[in-house]
Amino acid sequence: MTLETSARAGAATLLTAALACVAASALWLAPDDARAAPRVDRWSEGDRSTLASMLLSRLPAPPADPSNAVEARPEAIALGRRLFSDTRLSRNGQVSCASCHAPERDFQDGLPVGKGVGTGSRRTMPIAAATHGPWLFWDGRKDSLWSQALGPLEDSAEHGANRTQLVRLLQTHYRADYERVFGPLPSLQGVPAHAGPLGTDDERQAWARLSGEQRDAINRAFANLGKSIASYERTVAYGESRFDRYAAAALSGDRAGQQVLTSQEVGGLRLFIGKAQCSTCRNGPLLTDQHFHNTGVPQRDPARPDRGRSAAVAKVQQDEFNCLGKYSDAGRDACQELRFIAADDPGMEGAFKTPSLRNVAERGPYMHAGQFASLEEVVAHYVRSPKVALGHSELAHAGKGHAERAPIRLSDEEAAALVAFLKTLNGPSR
């Protein structure tokens, strides 16, 4: 069944009539090749508007980050690209950003949780188009790409490095390139090899012994390291997918072009923007609302439940590297997201970021800690809508749905079609 897979599909006579009508019109319009008459998919005005809004070509250029004044400079981008794959930026000399965000693997690692010098507690996130969202990480505890880049460097499970070690690395290996962008590096005379506010006990004590001026100068160079990496990451973009080619063809009336998706995939697309309710949160060219939701995804470690967004708001507000902080290049008025952050939303308990669905089929396992191995499991989760251990799931429960939202009900065939559609969202990421 290829022509009409809408919610009205139960009306058999109507469907038969539609089939006959469409078949007749296809014959009439393509008399020279009637046997290979291309499938014609019919979309309502509302559907067409939704399809148009999902096109990658509708994505604006990456928004300027006023907190990173160098992000567009080619020298900053080139420096960031080198730093991104430099394993010296780690405790054991073996972990770079690219170790987990592997460029040849869509900038991720395929693991349930990240593995750096230790084992993390959340899934490695993709990098392409990350700068389009106001909050970084699964819980949004960072408010810029450059501030985000600093987190893993000092995380004991990721790079496990420390602040003076990293600035010394800049001095030893990147001095000329750094100074071309940011001006002179600080003197590290008398500064211990390993010191930082988030390190081991020894490193924290060494950090506390530095003067305020020393700490400030090192912090600034550390922030600039993040700004370089962010400048490079900002250039990583998604490429067109089969879905984009299909939607462009459907919108322009290009019948041959519409054959780039199979009838099953088109059926999945109808479900995606229709009764499967995916496009509620998966909207716009990146197929994300850039927000946080609790959908009852099982806790990876029930003994230590992950509170997600609700535990991250205070972190980003207090972060010395946030938009309002002294290492930001933005004025106060440019920090709207932070100034108007929803700090007390009870719906954020156990909520995690909606990642882009672009390239999703290349990016299992799924959810914030790789809880589901396959897209089939993901779709089954939304249909099952389990009870949550923490907070409140936004999904309605079958039989006793919210007043606001209907439960998601899909047959096996529909679930398979939805998964087939999700696999059409792959494109190059570079």
Added chain:
Amino acid sequence: MNLSPLLPGALRPRISSAAAAALASALLLAACATPADLDVTLQHASRQGKFVVLMEPPDTGPAVNQMHAWRIRLSAPDGTPVSQASMAFEGGMPQHGHGFPTRPRVTRELAPGVYALEGMKFSMTGWWDMRLAIQAGDASDTAVFNVIVTDSGIRR
């Protein structure tokens, strides 16, 4: 400030019971259907008639996920601007059970009776409500507004 106690259910969306029944069945097909007779006027009296409120969106848009500001013009029923009012804001998507992705606030009075509502952001298309709790002098009242957000901004 939680406005919910100030805003009884009858006030929130202005929908008749017949429309509500129609809405309920429509929701079975499409969770995002917007009630047909939703009051989307941006100027009307507050609930008890103590104020007249005009909500002014930006001239164009705003795009989904774009941070922006509104102006609120607050006046007495006779049209006199009301200065030095304090207004608490809440809102969200009634059909999705979530609030704004940001915490919008009335930040300052720009001119007599004209207030800036900053930190506004619609994270998706559809029906959003905006609820004000207004306090000026001895008078307090509430007002509710609805907007339909489309891919090209607020439906006007």
